[in-house]
Amino acid sequence: MKALSIKDIAIKANVSITTVSFIINGKAKEKSISEAVIEKVEKIIKESGYKPNQIARSLRTGNSNIIGLIVEDISNSFFAKIARLIEDKAYKRGYKIIYSSTENSVEKAQELINMFKTRKVDAYIISPIKGIEEDIRMLLSDDKPVILFDRNLADVNVNYVGANHFNASYQSIESFVEQGKKNIALVTTDIDVEQITERFDGYKKALLDSGLAYSEELVLKIHFNQDEETTINQIKNLFNNQKIDAVLFATNYLAISGLKVLKQIKKEIGSEFSVIAYDDHEAFELHTPGISTIQQPLEDIAETVIKLLLNQLSSKTKLPNQQVIIPAKLIIRD
Amino acid sequence: MKALSIKDIAIKANVSITTVSFIINGKAKEKSISEAVIEKVEKIIKESGYKPNQIARSLRTGNSNIIGLIVEDISNSFFAKIARLIEDKAYKRGYKIIYSSTENSVEKAQELINMFKTRKVDAYIISPIKGIEEDIRMLLSDDKPVILFDRNLADVNVNYVGANHFNASYQSIESFVEQGKKNIALVTTDIDVEQITERFDGYKKALLDSGLAYSEELVLKIHFNQDEETTINQIKNLFNNQKIDAVLFATNYLAISGLKVLKQIKKEIGSEFSVIAYDDHEAFELHTPGISTIQQPLEDIAETVIKLLLNQLSSKTKLPNQQVIIPAKLIIRD
DNA sequence: TGGTTATAGTAAAACGTTTTACTACACCAA
DNA sequence: TTGGTGTAGTAAAACGTTTTACTATAACCA
Numbered sequence: 001m002k003a004l005s006i007k008d009i010a011i012k013a014n015v016s017i018t019t020v021s022f023i024i025n026g027k028a029k030e031k032s033i034s035e036a037v038i039e040k041v042e043k044i045i046k047e048s049g050y051k052p053n054q055i056a057r058s059l060r061t062g063n064s065n066i067i068g069l070i071v072e073d074i075s076n077s078f079f080a081k082i083a084r085l086i087e088d089k090a091y092k093r094g095y096k097i098i099y100s101s102t103e104n105s106v107e108k109a110q111e112l113i114n115m116f117k118t119r120k121v122d123a124y125i126i127s128p129i130k131g132i133e134e135d136i137r138m139l140l141s142d143d144k145p146v147i148l149f150d151r152n153l154a155d156v157n158v159n160y161v162g163a164n165h166f167n168a169s170y171q172s173i174e175s176f177v178e179q180g181k182k183n184i185a186l187v188t189t190d191i192d193v194e195q196i197t198e199r200f201d202g203y204k205k206a207l208l209d210s211g212l213a214y215s216e217e218l219v220l221k222i223h224f225n226q227d228e229e230t231t232i233n234q235i236k237n238l239f240n241n242q243k244i245d246a247v248l249f250a251t252n253y254l255a256i257s258g259l260k261v262l263k264q265i266k267k268e269i270g271s272e273f274s275v276i277a278y279d280d281h282e283a284f285e286l287h288t289p290g291i292s293t294i295q296q297p298l299e300d301i302a303e304t305v306i307k308l309l310l311n312q313l314s315s316k317t318k319l320p321n322q323q324v325i326i327p328a329k330l331i332i333r334d
Numbered sequence: 335m336k337a338l339s340i341k342d343i344a345i346k347a348n349v350s351i352t353t354v355s356f357i358i359n360g361k362a363k364e365k366s367i368s369e370a371v372i373e374k375v376e377k378i379i380k381e382s383g384y385k386p387n388q389i390a391r392s393l394r395t396g397n398s399n400i401i402g403l404i405v406e407d408i409s410n411s412f413f414a415k416i417a418r419l420i421e422d423k424a425y426k427r428g429y430k431i432i433y434s435s436t437e438n439s440v441e442k443a444q445e446l447i448n449m450f451k452t453r454k455v456d457a458y459i460i461s462p463i464k465g466i467e468e469d470i471r472m473l474l475s476d477d478k479p480v481i482l483f484d485r486n487l488a489d490v491n492v493n494y495v496g497a498n499h500f501n502a503s504y505q506s507i508e509s510f511v512e513q514g515k516k517n518i519a520l521v522t523t524d525i526d527v528e529q530i531t532e533r534f535d536g537y538k539k540a541l542l543d544s545g546l547a548y549s550e551e552l553v554l555k556i557h558f559n560q561d562e563e564t565t566i567n568q569i570k571n572l573f574n575n576q577k578i579d580a581v582l583f584a585t586n587y588l589a590i591s592g593l594k595v596l597k598q599i600k601k602e603i604g605s606e607f608s609v610i611a612y613d614d615h616e617a618f619e620l621h622t623p624g625i626s627t628i629q630q631p632l633e634d635i636a637e638t639v640i641k642l643l644l645n646q647l648s649s650k651t652k653l654p655n656q657q658v659i660i661p662a663k664l665i666i667r668d
Numbered sequence: 669t670g671g672t673t674a675t676a677g678t679a680a681a682a683c684g685t686t687t688t689a690c691t692a693c694a695c696c697a698a
Numbered sequence: 699t700t701g702g703t704g705t706a707g708t709a710a711a712a713c714g715t716t717t718t719a720c721t722a723t724a725a726c727c728a
């Protein structure tokens with residue numbers, strides 16, 4: 001049962017392929033096709049269930065109505081939620097999203113970009129990693145819209161949407177200080193992206209501004225793709241060996257490992273020991289006591305990404321790149 | 335900066351397009367192209383960075399090396415994790431995955447299937463919903479491999495991989511009974527798929543086999559896409575109005591809502607009140623006390639799905655459909 | 669009347685591949 | 699010399715669209 005082609009429709013309707021194509025693409029009026037023919041052809045299309053072959057279409061037009069979305073790890077709830085929101089919004093505007101995970105591997109990211117490129121996606125939404133700057137520049141020079149989100153790359157001039165990581169981090173520390181905390185730790189990762197360094201800088205700056213000393217002993221940088229057991233041991237070490245009364249986790253999965261440690265070593269969260277986690281997670285609300293978190297405005301981020309993208313797609317001329325920074329929200333729970 | 339085509343390579347190498355194509359596709363030997371020419375062409379390809387246009391390739395060959403994955407909701411951690419595992423495994427075998435969420439809407443599912451069809455994906459992995467039986471039969475009659483997972487459709491003869499939901503549910507209730515529980519509730523959804531009805535049947539059968547009465551008052555069926563507030567109120571009602579000493583949640587998101595209720599009404603989980611949740615979630619391990627769960631073997635499911643799929647893809651003849659049922663594991667935590 | 673304009677539509681090239689059927693030549697055996 | 703076989707390679711069709719440039723007829727008008 002081979003699929004119907006535009007040719008079959010043309011034969012059935014006894015008109016030319018061109019005419020059918022014009023009708024399908026809503027150009028019938030401007031190409032002066034008569035009402036009668038339009039109706040006849042549309043009827044045949046409906047009855048036969050003909051669907052244009054998108055591959056052929058893409059080959060001819062060079063675009064696909066598909067947007068490629070590249071994230072670090074689709075199984076991380078932050079990315080899964082953002083992906084889902086973006087998918088919904090794009091879908092409503094007639095675009096499909098295809099997504100894939102980089103696993104923080106430069107190689108895989110490059111391969112994905114290449115795959116998307118050879119499949120002629122119309123635009124890219126990327127949560128980037130260091131090392132793919134050159135690839136992104138290539139996309140830009142192909143005149144394809146690119147939006148980075150969550151993480152920015154310092155030395156590429158491109159659209160970016162993300163939360164204000166510096167401020168969020170700064171506020172968290174401030175809030176610890178207001179509670180009278182003196183020994184505030186930071187558990188972060190060693191991924192070298194702006195978003196992570198900003199969180200780090202916010203931590204440092206807030207400490208200094210509050211008259212507290214910054215001490216390297218209180219900062220733990222976890223290697224980004226080691227197994228969880230190692231992570232847990234390192235955090236355990238930190239908690240056991242340092243006098244700490246508060247800790248900021250720079251990502252939600254680090255916080256989850258951290259909470260596991262606290263459970264294991266039976267350290268209670270409360271007035272003696274406070275925790276704030278970056279990026280909310282179901283587990284934090286449910287936790288007893290509730291875990292305070294920095295919530296990124298997922299909905300806003302997704303909406304802004306899509307809006308920027310569609311602007312670019314519908315504009316003939318290249319629009320200036322924008323950097324949109326959206327405030328994050330500190331949610332205090334207990 | 336237009337992309338290079340096979341023609342450009344042919345000109346540069348001073349050979350025909352055909353020759354280049356044979357070399358790219360590893361058919362040079364069998365088509366008796368000389369070693370010298372092969373080397374020359376390969377060198378030019380490497381130096382110029384030429385990448386074949388996959389769209390043109392798909393148009394010509396009718397396939398794409400892409401597998402379409404359709405799930406209910408990619409932001410649900412069960413699906414996100416499965417998707418990620420499948421993606422990894424497919425990737426290693428040279429296939430790309432593109433995924434999309436149905437949101438439990440028949441219409442959206444059909445549109446997605448259509449989109450994948452017109453993009454000529456080579457195979458489908460679908461966590462189906464009732465109402466798309468006909469669409470799946472269409473795919474099968476197109477001779478495209480289809481694997482259902484997580485949920486089966488009773489009246490379509492197709493490959494299926496899933497956990498043993500009946501047994502898992504049965505065992506959970508058994509374990510409650512062993513603990514001396516008498517009033518065991520079930521919170522489930524009203525989605526009409528085998529996997530959910532099996533969980534329900536396991537619950538019922540186990541009660542009867544243990545000599546406990548089955549009572550409709552103890553079963554709450556939540557409408558599948560209502561907002562969480564309503565769900566929480568309904569569960570609160572159940573917990574407040576019925577004498578219950580144990581509850582099985584049929585999905586992880588229901589369990590999360592349920593745990594929120596328990597927190598709100600300050601009901602402690604312990605010897606008086608036991609909980610088991612279907613499908614593990616980070617929040618359950620972290621919860622105090624830990625929440626017992628039924629773990630589906632994600633890794634096994636993903637591996638089996640991919641294996642079945644690749645068998646079909648590489649076989650010339652149509653293989654018989656298989657139904658693979660994988661045992662789930664009851665994890666008792668406290 | 670002839671020239672312009674509008675209406676209604678079509679033929680054919682192009683997008684970048686893969687693949688079938690072919691050519692051209694050399695070599696060898698009978 | 700003929701014919702067969704192997705080697706090395708190519709021309710051209712095909713996949714299913716979109717789009718440009720074209721034709722043919724009717725209508726209008728001065």
